[in-house]
Amino acid sequence: MRKFTCESEFLNESKKLYGKYIESERQLKTLIKDTNANRDISEEAKTRDTLKMQKDISARRAGMKTKMSELEKEFTDWAFDFADLQGVGLSKNLVQALSSGISYTPQELLYLAKQAGNDQADLRLISDYAKKQGFEMNCYRSPEQKIKDFHTMNEIFGKSADDEDCKNWVRLPDNEVDDFVNKRLNTICIRPDDFTIKEIPKTIDELIEQDIIENRKKEAEKRDKNGEFLKGFGQEEPKVDTAFYESREVEENE
Known part of the structure; x- marks a missing residue:
């Protein structure tokens, strides 16, 4: 055995x-x-x-x-x-x-x-x-x-x-x-x-296209795993409006 x-x-x-x-x-x-x-x-x-x-x-x-x-x-x-x-x-x-x-x-x-x-x-x-x-x-x-x-x-x-x-x-x-x-x-x-x-894939072009799709999928999964949820779906990260904080500082100094 x-x-x-x-x-x-x-x-x-x-x-x-x-x-x-x-x-x-x-x-x-x-x-x-x-x-x-x-x-x-x-x-x-x-x-x-x-x-x-x-x-x-x-x-x-x-x-x-x-x-x-x-x-x-x-x-x-x-x-x-x-x-x-x-x-x-x-x-x-x-x-x-x-x-x-x-x-x-x-x-x-x-x-x-x-x-x-x-x-x-x-x-x-x-x-x-x-x-x-x-x-x-x-x-x-x-x-x-x-x-x-x-x-x-x-x-x-x-x-x-x-x-x-x-x-x-x-x-x-x-x-x-x-x-x-x-x-x-x-x-x-x-x-x-x-x-x-x-x-x-029946042609080289189909093979390349399949690889591109597969790589995008892997990249999305990797980003989601790292907590980058929005990036994983191809969306941009929200940008912080720094001008808003700068204007507040000017008002406080005055």
């Missing part, structure tokens, strides 16, 4: 491995600092102990990467097994519906996908059907895509761990690790409420 049973458990295990390494590195660096500040031991002893602890940091970092590699192998097996669960097949009603020759609107396809929930076989069928009709849906992620995204996340953790002194500016801030993992999870495992459908 596998230790992990869903995408979030695998991603959280990677986060746990990374966090454990960062904490041990922090403790060893504190020991190195205390050792170098200790006036009761010789310089030779300081150098010896410092080198030993630096080697320990490197060994723990290598250990973290090894465990992540093992976790990736387990995730690969799980992803392919999950995509073809024993006893789970295509819904007979869904197959008949999509092969009947009846055309489905984008909203109807979105409804069918949400009804399928987490059934990978049905979601793949709906996704393929939508693509043939000229639409792109985000409801299905193939095992290969999930494996690639999981590997990319672990690779970023590895690069972050390598950057001990933040010389390359790639170390993840402690307060952003959770957000980083959650964003990865949202691309690997998409919830039915987040399913979307859009028309596949």
Whole structure:
């Protein structure tokens, strides 16, 4: 029986491995600092102990990467097994519906996908059907895509761990690790409420127009998130009439 049973458990295990390494590195660096500040031991002893602890940091970092590699192998097996669960097949009603020759609107396809929930076989069928009709849906992620995204996340953790002194500016801030993992999870495992459908651009101009609309939407969401509600809807901020206050000051001075 596998230790992990869903995408979030695998991603959280990677986060746990990374966090454990960062904490041990922090403790060893504190020991190195205390050792170098200790006036009761010789310089030779300081150098010896410092080198030993630096080697320990490197060994723990290598250990973290090894465990992540093992976790990736387990995730690969799980992803392919999950995509073809024993006893789970295509819904007979869904197959008949999509092969009947009846055309489905984008909203109807979105409804069918949400009804399928987490059934990978049905979601793949709906996704393929939508693509043939000229639409792109985000409801299905193939095992290969999930494996690639999981590997990319672990690779970023590895690069972050390598950057001990933040010389390359790639170390993840402690307060952003959770957000980083959650964003990865949202691309690997998409919830039915987040399913979307859009028309596949037929020309370069359509693709550019679609990108412009998408970027405007993201910018609006970002502004609203930051509390800039009016800006988020493309309206200008109210301007303060400074002349009103200046006239009051003149009257008071008189």
